[in-house]
Amino acid sequence: MSECEREAARLPMPPMELRQLVGPTEDVAYDNASGERIWGDLVYGPLEPGAAYRRVFDFGCGCGRQARQLLLQKEPPGVYVGVDISRKMIEWCQQHLGRENVTFHYHDVWQPNYAPDNTRRLTLPIRQHGSDFTLINAHSVFTHLLECQTRFYLEEMRAMLAERALLRTTWFFFNRDWFPPLAPHQHCVFLDDQIPTQAVYYDWGFFVDLMHEMGFRILDAWWARTSGYQSLIWLGWGEGFEDNPAVTPPDTVLGFGYSRARHVGTGPYGSELKTTSPQEHDPAAT
Numbered sequence: 001m002s003e004c005e006r007e008a009a010r011l012p013m014p015p016m017e018l019r020q021l022v023g024p025t026e027d028v029a030y031d032n033a034s035g036e037r038i039w040g041d042l043v044y045g046p047l048e049p050g051a052a053y054r055r056v057f058d059f060g061c062g063c064g065r066q067a068r069q070l071l072l073q074k075e076p077p078g079v080y081v082g083v084d085i086s087r088k089m090i091e092w093c094q095q096h097l098g099r100e101n102v103t104f105h106y107h108d109v110w111q112p113n114y115a116p117d118n119t120r121r122l123t124l125p126i127r128q129h130g131s132d133f134t135l136i137n138a139h140s141v142f143t144h145l146l147e148c149q150t151r152f153y154l155e156e157m158r159a160m161l162a163e164r165a166l167l168r169t170t171w172f173f174f175n176r177d178w179f180p181p182l183a184p185h186q187h188c189v190f191l192d193d194q195i196p197t198q199a200v201y202y203d204w205g206f207f208v209d210l211m212h213e214m215g216f217r218i219l220d221a222w223w224a225r226t227s228g229y230q231s232l233i234w235l236g237w238g239e240g241f242e243d244n245p246a247v248t249p250p251d252t253v254l255g256f257g258y259s260r261a262r263h264v265g266t267g268p269y270g271s272e273l274k275t276t277s278p279q280e281h282d283p284a285a286t
């Protein structure tokens with residue numbers, strides 16, 4: 001039995017009830033059979049291969065899915081800190097994955113799906129959980145955060161990063177051109193009127209500006225493979241990172257690529273509506 005197999009046998013799998021809360025339920029999404037670095041060598045900017053894994057902060061770590069994968073690496077992170085608003089997921093992680101230099105912390109912020117019994121507030125500081133992190137991971141978390149929360153937590157994260165560090169983040173994006181009714185100060189669209197944080201879509205142009213305003217560089221993207229799903233963005237912090245001009249949304253990101261918003265003339269409510277009489281569109285109908 002290899003050292004990786006021995007470690008895998010020591011680390012239990014989260015129960016199905018908790019896996020269902022975070023999304024992926026199959027074992028492979030929690031495992032790391034090869035023991036390789038789960039996101040590759042991360043040779044971005046000035047970083048040496050693997051250096052980013054030295055100190056990892058996992059924001060919205062859920063039931064330890066990626067913590068478990070990281071701990072199964074042949075070279076696990078020197079320090080791992082996970083934070084989540086779900087008390088029961090954090091308690092499971094503390095009990096089953098916690099050890100020296102691997103800690104999990106409950107974050108008492110309200111969200112109606114994941115933490116309906118928490119104190120009714122949108123943010124709480126996280127910087128007390130450590131500094132000098134070389135990698136901050138937030139997988140499927142900003143996809144549930146309102147703009148004010150996003151700004152708050154990105155600012156917290158800036159205070160927690162090492163001099164040169166990476167952020168691994170996922171987002172739902174859309175092309176603002178497709179939503180003319182958005183006022184200049186509005187940058188998000190939502191799916192649900194009762195629980196807006198079920199899924200929050202961000203205007204790509206706003207996202208780029210916000211990252212630059214905060215001093216992050218946009219290094220790389222792993223775009224949504226299915227239209228409208230989340231995309232993964234790698235951000236760099238500190239000297240030696242440059243924006244990657246090749247990072248532009250493809251047609252799986254809402255409103256990009258396949259078409260453009262068009263102006264098609266006037267209608268009874270101004271320019272938004274176009275008549276759809278069959279005569280006009282279907283010559284065979286006359």
Ligand SMILES: C[S@@+](CC[C@H](N)C(=O)[O-])C[C@H]1O[C@@H](n2cnc3c(N)ncnc32)[C@H](O)[C@@H]1O
Nearest residue numbers: 022060061062065084085086111114139140141
């Ligand atoms: C889709 S799950 C992803 C969990 C984990 N990152 C993974 O990939 O397995 C979203 C997680 O974000 C957490 N979350 C939602 N809002 C949060 C907030 N405001 N602060 C911290 N965690 C939050 C939820 O409790 C949940 O565990």
